[in-house]
Amino acid sequence: MTQIYLRTESIKSEDIKGLSVVNSEDLNIINALKSSEPCLLEGSRGTGKSFLMKVSEIEIEEEDPKALPVFVAFNKSSLINTDDDLQFYHWMLAKTIKALANKLRKRGFSVSSYSASLLSNDESDNSDSVEQDLKSIVKIFEDSYKGRSHIDVSSLPDIEDVKEAIESICIENGLERVFFFFDEAAHVFRPEQQRQFFSLFKDLRSPYIICNAAIYPGVTYFGESFEVTHDCTYKKIERNIRDSDYLQYFKDIVFKQANEEIQQAFENQRELFNTLAFCAGGNPRILLKTVQDLEKVNTSSVNSLIKEFYRGRIWAEHTELGEKYKGHQEIIDWGRDFLEETVIPTIEKYNAVRKEKGVDESSIYFWVHKNCPEPVKEALRLLTYTGIINKIGSSVRATRSELGARYEVKYGCILSLEAKPHAESKHFYESLSTKKHPEFGKQHPSYTGIVGFSLVKTDDDQYKASLKSMLEKPIDVLSLLTDWQKEKLKGAGILTIEDLHSKSEANLIESIYSVGPVRARLMKNAATAELLEYLSG
Known part of the structure; x- marks a missing residue:
């Protein structure tokens, strides 16, 4: 009935605040994400974890000139498949430093030759070459799903050098701290990835670094070295259908995106809206999806x-x-x-x-x-x-x-x-x-029927077979892409998930006729987000 943003990744940064709806609980979460203590934010799929972290990132930029927020998405973790026992730790480290270097460049902050050399184990003292090296390492990791790869990580710095470099960069540029916002912290069916993530989360802690991360309920493995009660502030997204402000809160979320016709229809039949809102059980994405799929109000x-x-x-x-x-x-x-x-x-x-x-x-x-x-x-x-x-x-x-x-x-x-x-x-x-x-x-x-079940975790061979099977699926399985988007992708010869993943943004813009660069980019972003969520579970 109406086209609605179902994912934070599909929304431009400049539009985030305009679509934002926050209640007292959300404000409490945002304040925790902006505080000087590391924070883990727990919530089921579609509850708005990424959105609240994006709002926090934007508010830090607007309110605190002495802070640098850096958003790092780990949603490609499902594609990592190398012979490195610490593959995920090394990939995360490279991706994190690359995101930091990119943000520093965009904000016009300087990186001294000393700081650049600390961020590179090959003694490079040029921030541009360091960023290029990191970009190359990240790409090799993220292409490793095509075949188990050996990746030379000798140029990656030691974690203590990273912390020293960030302290140096802060002092040189008059910054007090760097906030890292880690989205899609680790693949939910690869416990070893999650344990390595929390090792990095804890290793990065310093007076100049604040780490925040979004995690899922019930399926998160913290490892032996990470203690939730001591190592972070722990927040949950809980939107109870019995809260006094529940209906108004979700009405505001829908009305921020729905067109005037739908808004008026729901205003005239508020009980219909209330039924849909209660059915969603506190999940914004489910409510937006059902409103989008509704034929008539x-x-x-x-x-x-x-x-x-x-x-x-x-x-x-x-x-x-x-x-x-x-x-x-x-x-x-x-x-x-x-x-x-x-x-x-x-x-x-x-x-x-x-x-x-x-x-x-x-x-x-x-x-x-x-x-x-x-x-x-x-x-x-x-x-x-x-x-x-x-x-x-x-x-x-x-x-x-x-x-x-x-x-x-x-x-x-x-x-x-x-x-x-x-x-x-x-x-x-x-x-x-x-x-x-x-x-x-x-x-x-x-x-009775489950007592004999073993709690088998997915090993690497099982995971690789599962990933291969998923990549061969048709793009029709990507349920949050619109029919129009799927038809345009098929018209460009993109029939499977792997076809879609292998296409660069430039390829997509060239391939889809009658679609301009801006719309093609939005399509690519939306499709990639849906693809990566499908792969992650």
Whole structure:
């Protein structure tokens, strides 16, 4: 119905603030990201982690002339495949220094020959040549998916030299600190990458360097040397559908991008908007996606979309994780079955019984014992990553004072099971209660099928096979590209994910006829962002 930005990467930096909507919790996160303490920001896919980091970067530039914010995207981590045991650490280091050098050049700050020599282990004292060397190393790493590569990293500096160089650059240019914003911190199915990331995150700490990073819930491996409680400030993006400002907040987000026709239609039928907003369960991207896909702003279209999206599409994305990463397929498939065949029917039955008894109380919640089998916990963690469920308490007392975790199933997944979702939504929402909900003890019968599962992590050979399979997929699997974009790409001979990845921006501009350079660049950025998110899980 309308074209909407679904990703931060697709938005120009100068447009970020204009599309920004922040509430008190967001302001708290932004202040933490702008503070002198390192910060980790946790949130499921599409909740706005990258956007808040971008807003923080821009505000630092506007407000503090003695600070230098540097945004570093690690979304190409899925392509790294070399014979270097510390491949990810070295790639991150090269990419981080390259981003710093690029930002220094753009801001017109000088880099002395001494600082340049510290940033290069080959004793180069020219900042331009250092940047070119780093660019070359980064490119070789990011092309290594084509075949296991040997990369000479001898020119990369020692981490202590990097810190000394940054201190020198700050003193030379009257800067007090450099802020690094690390987006897509590491590949969620490659734990070793994540451990190396947190080693770098901790190694970089100095009076002149502040590190911030976006991470996912449930699937982050910190390693033995990193302690969340001691080494950073930890923030979560939590947008509870029961918050008093929830509807206004999400209305503002949608109205920042929707055209006047859609705005007026939702103003005239606010309850339809409210239903879609509640269904999204606090996820801006899901709400924007459903608004974009809505054929008309009327009850029939809203009901159809809710059923199609929350009964089908959202589950298909979760199942696709198992198809991409075979080492996790059993756990992923079991988790979906557990939710669809056990948890949700139990919640439905619970709600029906309460309704029959005349108790005005409904639930979208369930509780799992803290001592349930580890594979159950892993399956729930992966469901949290994809955003189908949300962990809203890890030490909640249930019946007989047992301790466990309370989860929330996405509102839309429960509401979509109704024959007329919109007609039921208002009363269902108003009767929601967290006081009572179905409970699954430590030996619940539904766990029988998962007890024997091993918690296999994806090894390099499995990962390489998975990556090869994904690169061969048609571009049709990139769900957030518009049909128009896909047709233009196909018309230019770009049929698979690998075709798209191998095309440079210049190639794309030349290949797509009737599309100017600016639009081609936006298409390339949007397509690359979607491609890299697809590869990362």
